[in-house]
Amino acid sequence: MAGRMAGSMADGKMQAGAAEYDVIIVGGGAAGLTAAIAYLRRTDAGRLLVIDANDVCGRKLLATGNGRCNISNLAADGYAEIKDFFESIGVLFRVEEGGRAYPMSGRAVSVQSALVLAAERLGADFALGQRVTEVRAGAADGGFEVKAVDPGAAPGMTGAAPGMTGAANGTTAGAHFYHARRVLIAVGGKAGPQYGCFGEGFGLARKLGHTVESIGPALVPLVYTEAERGRLAGLKGVRVKCKAELMIDGRRAAASSGELLFAEYGLSGVMMFDLSATMPKSILEDRPQVCVHLDLVPGIDAPALGRLMEENPGLWLSGVLDEKLSALLVRENGADSAKVAAAAKDFKARLSGTKGWKEAQTTRGGIPLTEIDGDTGESRVAPGLYFAGEVLEPVFLCGGFNLSNAWATGIRAGASM
Ligand SMILES: Cc1cc2nc3c(=O)[nH]c(=O)nc-3n(C[C@H](O)[C@H](O)[C@H](O)COP(=O)(O)OP(=O)(O)OC[C@H]3O[C@@H](n4cnc5c(N)ncnc54)[C@H](O)[C@@H]3O)c2cc1C
Numbered sequence: 001m002a003g004r005m006a007g008s009m010a011d012g013k014m015q016a017g018a019a020e021y022d023v024i025i026v027g028g029g030a031a032g033l034t035a036a037i038a039y040l041r042r043t044d045a046g047r048l049l050v051i052d053a054n055d056v057c058g059r060k061l062l063a064t065g066n067g068r069c070n071i072s073n074l075a076a077d078g079y080a081e082i083k084d085f086f087e088s089i090g091v092l093f094r095v096e097e098g099g100r101a102y103p104m105s106g107r108a109v110s111v112q113s114a115l116v117l118a119a120e121r122l123g124a125d126f127a128l129g130q131r132v133t134e135v136r137a138g139a140a141d142g143g144f145e146v147k148a149v150d151p152g153a154a155p156g157m158t159g160a161a162p163g164m165t166g167a168a169n170g171t172t173a174g175a176h177f178y179h180a181r182r183v184l185i186a187v188g189g190k191a192g193p194q195y196g197c198f199g200e201g202f203g204l205a206r207k208l209g210h211t212v213e214s215i216g217p218a219l220v221p222l223v224y225t226e227a228e229r230g231r232l233a234g235l236k237g238v239r240v241k242c243k244a245e246l247m248i249d250g251r252r253a254a255a256s257s258g259e260l261l262f263a264e265y266g267l268s269g270v271m272m273f274d275l276s277a278t279m280p281k282s283i284l285e286d287r288p289q290v291c292v293h294l295d296l297v298p299g300i301d302a303p304a305l306g307r308l309m310e311e312n313p314g315l316w317l318s319g320v321l322d323e324k325l326s327a328l329l330v331r332e333n334g335a336d337s338a339k340v341a342a343a344a345k346d347f348k349a350r351l352s353g354t355k356g357w358k359e360a361q362t363t364r365g366g367i368p369l370t371e372i373d374g375d376t377g378e379s380r381v382a383p384g385l386y387f388a389g390e391v392l393e394p395v396f397l398c399g400g401f402n403l404s405n406a407w408a409t410g411i412r413a414g415a416s417m
Pocket residue numbers: 026027028029030031032051052053054057058059060061063064065066069070071072130131132133186187188189191192195196197198199200201360361362388389390391399400401402403404406
């Protein structure tokens with residue numbers, strides 16, 4: 001990637017000559033790049049540096065929407081502003097089913113390139129392949145000192161990277177030091193570690209005095225209890241269009257509808273991802289009873305299903321459901337058509353939790369909105385510090401809403417920093 005490389009220092013302390021910026025953006029993903037562009041377009045913009053741990057900005061963006069990038073949604077907050085923003089950098093939208101917007105090119109890479117090109121054109125500096133490990137407030141001018149380390153350093157570490165000679169003698173070879181009056185933390189959450197996100201923003205924020213609402217993977221497949229896995233693993237690969245309710249300790253916590261995929265370990269598909277956003281935070285400690293109730297045949301009531309089976313002996317429900325699912329219902333309900341019909345309308349699967357961070361599309365929990373100014377994204381705890389994107393607490397459903405949040409909070413921070 002083009003873009004000037006910021007200066008670096010070999011000494012562990014801040015020194016005169018540390019690379020100076022007006023604004024440093026930590027994390028050049030969806031929110032960070034948007035913020036950089038919004039800031040640099042201002043007539044009063046100063047020098048801006050984007051630091052990203054990857055050697056390319058917006059790496060996760062390339063994987064979004066299965067490579068197509070579900071960039072926004074007609075129903076998303078700030079949709080018109082987001083659409084205008086992208087038009088201004090040359091990306092036009094095409095809207096599909098459910099109000100989902102995609103780049104007209106149909107390719108996520110065009111979104112990433114447009115953002116990077118616009119930020120470069122506006123004069124952003126980039127420090128790539130550098131992982132920020134510390135952001136310290138309290139510089140003499142009220143600004144921040146930012147420390148980043150070269151690749152090889154473990155996520156979250158605060159000293160020199162392994163094998164760096166400086167670790168023993170107090171110097172930090174391979175570390176880079178920067179200074180800025182304002183800093184935006186836009187490092188995302190913990191979802192998708194394969195794209196370079198390890199949740200380090202939460203540690204950085206805590207050290208600056210913020211709290212962090214307990215986090216968990218979201219927009220992620222749901223996992224059966226061990227017993228349920230024995231019962232349902234054979235349905236692996238079966239797809240069904242259905243309605244679902246997530247019940248936690250007998251209470252309805254969420255509902256969704258769409259296409260469900262039975263996996264060997266549990267339940268997948270966009271509708272299950274949406275339910276995962278409301279999974280209990282402390283499922284392991286509190287052991288709540290978590291169960292999904294499925295209506296496998298929405299639109300047909302139980303008496304009609306019963307009649308269908310009675311009028312077509314031996315067919316059971318294989319005329320309306322996958323054969324494997326129909327056979328399971330018959331086996332579990334003693335070949336009693338009324339019971340089979342009732343079970344198809346209220347099919348229960350007990351859950352033990354969700355898949356992990358690698359499969360998750362986003363993070364549940366994070367920096368509480370009460371700790372930032374809703375108009376600017378500025379911290380109420382550490383003035384001059386800003387947050388945008390997935391590092392913030394709210395979680396959004398599938399359909400382009402998470403990227404919308406990243407763009408909208410990025411634009412807000414860029415316009416205010
Ligand atoms: C497979 C997949 C598909 C998805 N598809 C969609 C979709 O189609 N539509 C949608 O709305 N949402 C989708 N999402 C969610 C969406 O990608 C995120 O909500 C969004 O990218 C969050 O933006 P962000 O800028 O906060 O974080 P990110 O885009 O994750 O960017 C964070 C950046 O910070 C960098 N970074 C992390 N730690 C450090 C550090 N310590 N120092 C320096 N840099 C650091 C990372 O390298 C990264 O570039 C998907 C997510 C995944 C994993």
